[in-house]
Amino acid sequence: xxxxxxxxxxxxxxxxxxxxxxxxxxxxxxxxxxxxxxxxxxxxxxxxxxxxxxxxxxxxxxxxxxxxxxxxxxxxxxxxxxxxxxxxxxxxxxxxxxxxxxxxxxxxxxxxxxxxxxxxxxxxxxxxxxxxxxxxxxxxxxxxxxxxxxxxxxx
Amino acid sequence: xxxxxxxxxxxxxxxxxxxxxxxxxxxxxxxxxxxxxxxxxxxxxxxxxxxxxxxxxxxxxxxxxxxxxxxxxxxxxx
Numbered sequence: 001x002x003x004x005x006x007x008x009x010x011x012x013x014x015x016x017x018x019x020x021x022x023x024x025x026x027x028x029x030x031x032x033x034x035x036x037x038x039x040x041x042x043x044x045x046x047x048x049x050x051x052x053x054x055x056x057x058x059x060x061x062x063x064x065x066x067x068x069x070x071x072x073x074x075x076x077x078x079x080x081x082x083x084x085x086x087x088x089x090x091x092x093x094x095x096x097x098x099x100x101x102x103x104x105x106x107x108x109x110x111x112x113x114x115x116x117x118x119x120x121x122x123x124x125x126x127x128x129x130x131x132x133x134x135x136x137x138x139x140x141x142x143x144x145x146x147x148x149x150x151x152x153x154x155x
Numbered sequence: 156x157x158x159x160x161x162x163x164x165x166x167x168x169x170x171x172x173x174x175x176x177x178x179x180x181x182x183x184x185x186x187x188x189x190x191x192x193x194x195x196x197x198x199x200x201x202x203x204x205x206x207x208x209x210x211x212x213x214x215x216x217x218x219x220x221x222x223x224x225x226x227x228x229x230x231x232x233x
Contacts, residue, residue, distance in 0.1 A: 033233050049232070050163050052225055055208040056232075080232055092233055112233055120205070120225075121232030122163035133164035135231035 003077040004060035006053045006121070011079050016093040019077035025097035029104035031112055033092040035085045045126045049082040049091065052120040056080070059119040063111055067096065070110070071103045078111060080121055157181060157218055159190070160225040165202070169195045184214040186224065203227045 003019050017030055035047050064076035080092045094111045098104040115121070123134045159174045166172050176189055183204050190197060204211045205225040206218055218224055 050166075051232070052160065052162055052205070052208075052227065055205060055225070058208050115233045116230065118210075118230070119232050120162065120227050120230055122228060123231040124163070133167075133228065133231075135163075135229035 002057075004057050004064060005079045006051050006056050006060075007079060007081055008083045009081070011081050011090045011093050013090070013093055016077045016079050017095045020075040020095045020097040022075055022097055024073055024099055025075065026099050027101035027104040028095060028097040029101075029108040031092075031094040031108045032090055033094075033112065035087050035089045035091060037087045039125075043128050044087065045128060046087065047085045047091070048124040048126065049080075049085065050122045050124070051080070051082045053082075056120050060115070062118070063114045066114065067107045067110060071096075071098055071107045074098045074103065074107050076107070076111065078115070080115070080119070082121065156220055157186065157222070157224060159186065160223070162225065163228050165197055165226055165228055168197055179220045181218055182214065183211050183216050183218060186218060187214070190226075197226075199226070201229050203229075 013030070013032065017028060020028055037044055060078045064078065067074050067076050075097045077095045078092070081090065085091055092115065094108055096104045096107045096111065098107060125132055125134055157176045157178055161169050161172050161174065174190065174195065176186065183206070187199060187204065191199060205227055206216060207223050
């Protein structure tokens with residue numbers, strides 16, 4: 001398995017973690033993003049993710065490279081799942097190992113925020129009373145600068 | 156021929172995952188204008204263009220036949 005993947009199957013968390021195990025690492029931080037049932041009291045039935053797979057994998061690698069430039073000796077693996085995901089299913093796993101723990105927390109947070117900015121993956125919410133691709137002009141995600149940038153840190 | 160990939164809501168609205176323009180060379184601006192004027196009624200507000208898997212920051216960038224062009228709505232992964 002490569003370190004940066006978009007897959008359709010269930011994500012095997014331990015396999016992602018194993019990509020960053022290293023003798024110089026004193027910490028491995030693992031972030032697991034799961035499908036939430038309630039958003040502001042609106043009930044999600046399931047989600048559907050679509051991606052521009054080759055570009056998404058390239059952008060995940062770019063995030064890993066950014067992390068390695070910022071946090072020395074970091075190792076990164078990110079896997080995002082697409083297709084239909086049910087409540088509690090794992091959508092994304094980020095594993096970061098670093099020599100010291102503070103860096104692994106920070107780098108992991110950085111990775112998820114960057115995913116939400118620059119990786120071409122889209123989420124469609126299927127609610128009890130309808131469905132909608134999130135991130136369209138009705139939602140709060142925009143590209144004010146004309147391209148995805150670091151100013152977009154909304155969740 | 157310039158082929159343009161569509162994703163997510165754009166794909167659903169267009170009812171297809173690709174648009175084709177019978178030209179050998181166009182700027183990104185020209186492609187966007189062409190799509191706005193075409194029969195597919197796509198709202199391109201906040202939509203980014205990617206050429207060969209990189210976001211386009213200069214709309215005057217020239218696209219050639221065979222380049223991978225994609226229209227990307229605001230992303231929402233994670």
